[in-house]
Amino acid sequence: MQTGQIIRALSGFYDVQSEHKIYRTRARGNFRKRKITPLVGDFVEFESESQTESGYILEILERKNEMIRPPVANIDQAVVIVSAVEPDFSLNLLDRFLIYLESLNIQGLVYLTKTDMISDEKYQAIKQSLDYYEKVGYPIFAPRTAFTPEIIQAIEDTFPDKTTVFTGQTGAGKSTLLNHIDPKLNLATAEISQSLNRGKHTTRHIELIPLNDGLVGDTPGFSSLGILNVTSETLVSRYPEFREIGQDCKFRTCQHVMEPKCAVKAAVDAGEIMQSRYTNYLQFRAELKDIRPVYKKSK
Numbered sequence: 001m002q003t004g005q006i007i008r009a010l011s012g013f014y015d016v017q018s019e020h021k022i023y024r025t026r027a028r029g030n031f032r033k034r035k036i037t038p039l040v041g042d043f044v045e046f047e048s049e050s051q052t053e054s055g056y057i058l059e060i061l062e063r064k065n066e067m068i069r070p071p072v073a074n075i076d077q078a079v080v081i082v083s084a085v086e087p088d089f090s091l092n093l094l095d096r097f098l099i100y101l102e103s104l105n106i107q108g109l110v111y112l113t114k115t116d117m118i119s120d121e122k123y124q125a126i127k128q129s130l131d132y133y134e135k136v137g138y139p140i141f142a143p144r145t146a147f148t149p150e151i152i153q154a155i156e157d158t159f160p161d162k163t164t165v166f167t168g169q170t171g172a173g174k175s176t177l178l179n180h181i182d183p184k185l186n187l188a189t190a191e192i193s194q195s196l197n198r199g200k201h202t203t204r205h206i207e208l209i210p211l212n213d214g215l216v217g218d219t220p221g222f223s224s225l226g227i228l229n230v231t232s233e234t235l236v237s238r239y240p241e242f243r244e245i246g247q248d249c250k251f252r253t254c255q256h257v258m259e260p261k262c263a264v265k266a267a268v269d270a271g272e273i274m275q276s277r278y279t280n281y282l283q284f285r286a287e288l289k290d291i292r293p294v295y296k297k298s299k
C-alpha cells in the first residue's frame with residue numbers, strides 16, 4: 001500500500017502523485033456505497049502494481065478543507081489576483097474573498113495586477129492599503145512592473161510542500177500570471193472549458209500540476225461574490241486582526257458593534273485597524289442578517 005495525493009480526475013480514473021511519480025487508479029466500488037467521491041487534492045491510500053496498469057484507491061484520508069467550485073480538497077494556500085484598474089481595485093471584493101478563505105482555513109496571498117496602468121499616486125494609495133493586509137497576515141505581491149522574473153520567483157518560492165490554487169477577479173489577468181509561472185496551468189483550464197462547451201457540463205474541474213515541489217491549480221475567475229461559508233455570528237472570527245485585538249474586549253462574545261468597552265472599535269478609532277476593514281465588516285454583517293430562510297409553500 002502507498003499513500004499519495006489525487007492530482008487529476010478524468011472519466012472515473014484518478015491520477016495519484018506519490019513520491020514524484022503519477023499512478024492511474026480507480027476508486028473501489030464500496031466508495032459509492034459509502035457515498036464518498038474522491039476529490040482532486042485528496043490524500044489517499046492506494047495500491048498499484050505498476051505505473052502502467054491502473055491501481056485502486058483503498059482509502060481517502062480526512063480532508064483539511066474542501067472547496068465546492070471547483071471541487072478540490074486540502075488546499076493550503078490561495079493566491080487571490082486583484083486588479084489595480086479595469087476592473088477597479090476593490091477592497092470590498094478582496095475582503096469577501098479573504099473571509100471565504102479564512103472559513104476554509106486557507107492561507108490567502110494577494111497578487112496585484114495592472115499596476116503599469118495606474119499613476120504613481122494611485123499605486124502608492126493601493127500599496128498602502130495592501131501593506132495593512134500584509135501586516136495582519138496576508139502576504140502581498142504588488143510589483144510596480146508586471147511579471148518580473150523576481151516576482152514570479154517569489155510566488156514560486158511559496159509552493160514547496162503545499163497545495164496552492166489561483167483565483168481572482170474576472171479580467172484581472174490571472175491567465176497571464178499563470179502563463180508566466182507555467183503555461184501548463186492555463187492549458188489544463190483551456191481543455192476544460194472546451195469540453196464544457198461541447199457537453200454543456202456545469203461541473204467545474206480542476207487539475208493540480210506538480211511545480212517546485214508543490215501542487216498548483218487554477219480555478220475559475222469571479223466577478224462578484226456573495227459572502228460564503230459564514231453567518232452573521234461567525235463572520236467576526238474571519239478577521240485575523242479582530243481575533244487578536246478582540247481578546248481585549250470587555251465581553252468574550254463581543255461582535256464589535258454596539259458593545260461597551262470594545263477593543264476593536266477603539267483600535268478602529270485609533271487607526272490601528274483599517275477603517276474599510278471595519279466598514280466592510282458592518283456591511284457584510286448587515287447583508288448576512290438580511291438573509292432569511294426561504295419557506296416553500298406547501299401544495
Ligand code: ZN
Nearest residue numbers: 249254256262
Ligand atoms: Zn469588541
